[in-house]
Amino acid sequence: MRALVVEDDPVVAAELVRGMTAAGFVVDLAGDGQQAWFSGDVEDYDVAIVDLGLPRLDGLSVVKRWRDAGRSFPVLILSARGEWTDKVAGIEAGADDYMAKPWAMEELVARVRGLIRRAAGRSSPTLEAGPLRIDTHRMTATLDGAFVKLSPLEYRLLDYLAHHAGRAVPATELSDHLYGDADAENANAIEALIARLRRKLGADTITTRRGFGYLLPVAAA
């Protein structure tokens, strides 16, 4: 999962990055509005956390520009003020959720997870693909009801595939989401990960689309 954090205060930014990283996200940081706008327009994020008070380009404007440009990833607004009007303005600008400072890291992460889940069109914290079920809250996977022991990276990879079930996901994209960059360096690492997952989940759970990527069938028999 990749997240974009937009925050100018170095202290707060560091805390956000730390908390999100600890929660298993790969985090990019933008320190001002222009940078944020550019990053959000160019890169592919699963979620963005945006502070309202920003230098150079206001947070709301950033969100508006993203939406105008067709960017649809969920956005959570952070605001120093707990104003009701702020919340409305944020939602109207195209944000999906809103939190006033001070916030608890735990709650923020929980909300972010909720946003991503909802963005994927689901209300339950479990994802399903054939006999496979992924409990995104407990971070566990079960196959035909049996618990499958996954390493953190394996889980994150599977989680990502499940969120994009039915679509062939290129290895570079996986690399991008797991490691934060898509260098050819770790190309084989992905293959190794896939192999390990297949050993645990059964060879036909994850399909390979030669030249396109990996695919978790949306409703395998």
Next chain:
Amino acid sequence: MRALVVEDDPVVAAELVRGMTAAGFVVDLAGDGQQAWFSGDVEDYDVAIVDLGLPRLDGLSVVKRWRDAGRSFPVLILSARGEWTDKVAGIEAGADDYMAKPWAMEELVARVRGLIRRAAGRSSPTLEAGPLRIDTHRMTATLDGAFVKLSPLEYRLLDYLAHHAGRAVPATELSDHLYGDADAENANAIEALIARLRRKLGADTITTRRGFGYLLPVAAA
């Protein structure tokens, strides 16, 4: 068993009703505080699940009015915020248990069952996980009925795990809860605490999910 669910968000309400129904409860739904108050006063429920943020009449006020009117069925408070103060306020209003969002349906059902059981026996509020029982009122723990002497920190850690039984809780989250911050500083302190707890409770009471956190099995053998 009849349950009253008080929740205004349709999505969350639907999930609650579904989960509770699946667990064998007959569920009534109230969408706002006034309706909730009326239903709880007129009907005879075994338990009520109440969201704090409600239109027309606040959740806490609803609980208070029920209690003032002599209604004694157990009440479980749901809150979006995980605030310590919220919990205290809830308990003072007459609620019997408290869960912060996001919650796992399984855990919620387990707690509701526990509430009903306790309401029948009128014992002090306890949490259970396998052979382990935690008396949150006396702040004591018993293992297979035998009293276990725990230090304050040990107790708080165990209590937190018990409240999140069935979920792998990251060490950083524990650190956050116990010390108020999640700095890497005290990472090893958590490990030491866990080790001491295990020495007292038996090695297999607390499970480690490498890379995810610590886990108190929801129904250990």
Next chain:
DNA sequence: GCGGCGCTGACATTATGCTGACATCGCAGC
């Protein structure tokens, strides 16, 4: 049949968590 992408098993490396010993700290009892 050929070329190359992708797969695999073995091995190396790294990260994470456990443990026992020891250092501190705070406080009760004197």
Next chain:
DNA sequence: GCTGCGATGTCAGCATAATGTCAGCGCCGC
């Protein structure tokens, strides 16, 4: 104010899971 004890934090070393790397093989699509 001292003494002793229980509680807690810190440290270093060890064990092992997790992950990365490599070399070679196989199979797919042309």
